[in-house]
Amino acid sequence: MTIIFKEETFHDDFTFRNSPEAVKRFPFPFPEDSYMYSVNLEPHKSYRPGSVYERTFDVDEHYVSEMRDRARVLAEDPLRCQSLPHMTLAGWDLLELIMTSKAEEYPELFELRRDGAKWHWINRPLGIEQKFTFLDETTLPYGPMEYITRQTQGDFAVLDQRDDNLWMDAGMVTTQADWSLDFDIGMNFFEWHAPVPKAHEMGIFQRALKFLLNVQQGSPARRLNWTMTVNPLLDTSPENYHKWGVMKKDLTLENMGQMMHLRVELQTFFRLPRSNALVFPIRCYLIKLDELVTVPKWARRFHRVIRDLPAELATYKGFITNRPKIVEWLSRYDDGAATSPGIWPD
Amino acid sequence: MSAGAAKIPVTVAEVTPVNELVTRFRFVRRDGGPMPTFSGGAHTVVEMNDKDRVRRNPYSIMSDPADREGYSISIRRDDNGRGGSLFMHRQVRPGMEMIISNPVNLFALDLRARKHLLLAGGIGITPFLAQIKQLAAMNGNFELHYSVRTASLGSYAGELVANYRSRVHLYHDDRSEQIDLPALLDGQPLGTHVYVCGPKGMIGWVRKTATALGWPREAVHHEEFLAPASGKPFEVMLAQSNKMIQVGEHQSLLEAIEAAGVEAPYLCRGGACGQCETDVLEYEGTFLHKDHWLTPTQCASGTKIMPCVSRFEGKTLVLDR
Numbered sequence: 001m002t003i004i005f006k007e008e009t010f011h012d013d014f015t016f017r018n019s020p021e022a023v024k025r026f027p028f029p030f031p032e033d034s035y036m037y038s039v040n041l042e043p044h045k046s047y048r049p050g051s052v053y054e055r056t057f058d059v060d061e062h063y064v065s066e067m068r069d070r071a072r073v074l075a076e077d078p079l080r081c082q083s084l085p086h087m088t089l090a091g092w093d094l095l096e097l098i099m100t101s102k103a104e105e106y107p108e109l110f111e112l113r114r115d116g117a118k119w120h121w122i123n124r125p126l127g128i129e130q131k132f133t134f135l136d137e138t139t140l141p142y143g144p145m146e147y148i149t150r151q152t153q154g155d156f157a158v159l160d161q162r163d164d165n166l167w168m169d170a171g172m173v174t175t176q177a178d179w180s181l182d183f184d185i186g187m188n189f190f191e192w193h194a195p196v197p198k199a200h201e202m203g204i205f206q207r208a209l210k211f212l213l214n215v216q217q218g219s220p221a222r223r224l225n226w227t228m229t230v231n232p233l234l235d236t237s238p239e240n241y242h243k244w245g246v247m248k249k250d251l252t253l254e255n256m257g258q259m260m261h262l263r264v265e266l267q268t269f270f271r272l273p274r275s276n277a278l279v280f281p282i283r284c285y286l287i288k289l290d291e292l293v294t295v296p297k298w299a300r301r302f303h304r305v306i307r308d309l310p311a312e313l314a315t316y317k318g319f320i321t322n323r324p325k326i327v328e329w330l331s332r333y334d335d336g337a338a339t340s341p342g343i344w345p346d
Numbered sequence: 347m348s349a350g351a352a353k354i355p356v357t358v359a360e361v362t363p364v365n366e367l368v369t370r371f372r373f374v375r376r377d378g379g380p381m382p383t384f385s386g387g388a389h390t391v392v393e394m395n396d397k398d399r400v401r402r403n404p405y406s407i408m409s410d411p412a413d414r415e416g417y418s419i420s421i422r423r424d425d426n427g428r429g430g431s432l433f434m435h436r437q438v439r440p441g442m443e444m445i446i447s448n449p450v451n452l453f454a455l456d457l458r459a460r461k462h463l464l465l466a467g468g469i470g471i472t473p474f475l476a477q478i479k480q481l482a483a484m485n486g487n488f489e490l491h492y493s494v495r496t497a498s499l500g501s502y503a504g505e506l507v508a509n510y511r512s513r514v515h516l517y518h519d520d521r522s523e524q525i526d527l528p529a530l531l532d533g534q535p536l537g538t539h540v541y542v543c544g545p546k547g548m549i550g551w552v553r554k555t556a557t558a559l560g561w562p563r564e565a566v567h568h569e570e571f572l573a574p575a576s577g578k579p580f581e582v583m584l585a586q587s588n589k590m591i592q593v594g595e596h597q598s599l600l601e602a603i604e605a606a607g608v609e610a611p612y613l614c615r616g617g618a619c620g621q622c623e624t625d626v627l628e629y630e631g632t633f634l635h636k637d638h639w640l641t642p643t644q645c646a647s648g649t650k651i652m653p654c655v656s657r658f659e660g661k662t663l664v665l666d667r
Binding site for chain 2: 085086087089151160161162163210214216217218219273275276
């Protein structure tokens, strides 16, 4: 398997595109023609070769450009990466998890040589080679969590587990759907989820927390979440809302296919062994509506989902104002035919 | 989700008597690979094929969390228990093949603590042995107060004193030595967390004293695994599986469900983690709730039971399983 890494941007001129192969493996999140919240958790096991579920941490054609975008965002706002003092051990746990998985699952891209605590890491796509001492922070250019998440796609929330709750005590968050690590740092599970409509009344968070507190070593879990984003922006943060919020006003029926994106998060959960913390990687995949409608099943289903979505959810996801236009555009690709069950293209 | 944490096929590498009541067992992987790392305070569930039944008992891992070559546990023989510790002491020999679970931690260190005050009673020393190794490697600030019946029954007391000297304080029951708990708790610096593992009475005493002295609830940690109590046999209907099962005198409800070939979720098997919580559909009789999980309101409602430790006496019990 060879991945050709694309040169592209997620800001200003927005040159981000998916290749036809990337469209085919896109994690379309709707198994049926309507959507409501559910605790849609399943074991994070290798599944469907070639899909985003095959490997522990998926690496795709956008890897190099996404890492460049992360470095750009961090340079402008260093508070996107924070780790409270008691979370350093969890950072080492995460570094070990990512390095060992990537080296094993992508041997042509990543290599890890270990001699006791003396580690030697090679990241070929980013041209990085680093010798360091495991558990000795002074031997890395950044803290362990920051070091490894500057080389791994997706955001990372590292959650301390204590008092029967989870606490947002560390993270690397530069590709987020409108939430802020700097605001949430130190909050517990119920506090940081407080803005989500409907789900509290449905008891979703009580059940989800109970599940997450019991995620065990060696048995990671995953789920999908989704929203909509105008322009291929990885960084849709509250801090930069004044820059990207206004872009929603530029949307027309003419530019819809190129400007509007379905944004899907592959969320995974791993128990970290030394710290007993939980890491919550949130990997963002973007697809233009023009790209999405190349799969007829997805085009039909997505039209029906967006059309019938409860207003609270369309508001929370930030596209209530543009919804009529989006539905009108999508309706051209829905001939009313039945769709097959499951998320994969026919 | 499947029942319990992921399993590890192991071989018993060593069986070492520690004193007249306690024996240490060491497990290594059958495939020769490294054990998963773990955090101090974690336990593993050991499966025992004892004649026609499978026992699954949780034991704290006492070895160094950084040691990937094997896991060690220490088991105190309980002559009046349900038979798990007797099986381990009498039947298990080096070279035997067994199954243990991936580590699960319900008694983790709070890494925010400025100081860790560890209080152990008897065999309750085991989770602290791993935590102390972890803390020592991180230059953590800890102090151990360890209460034993007699010097000869003080498992690992000698090596703890030799390795950590002034950080270890021993108390012998036969010399009428007792932890001066109010003075000890009163003299701790701000940011101290206290951890207790030992007999039920000791845990209650520490929690009560700490509360009375104004310690925050979040700074007081305890681990208490309950062994499932024996009791009168009873009959249960499993509605989903459409099976009528018998729970024997020395069998837990969870064990009886498993013996009937019905997969049920679990982790700690000691009434603490909440994983095996089961809905009651119908009952006529009295619940004997023994767990630490359900609230008094839930217990009184007759809608939930924790089958790992709780029992039932009466005419009818129908579970959603």
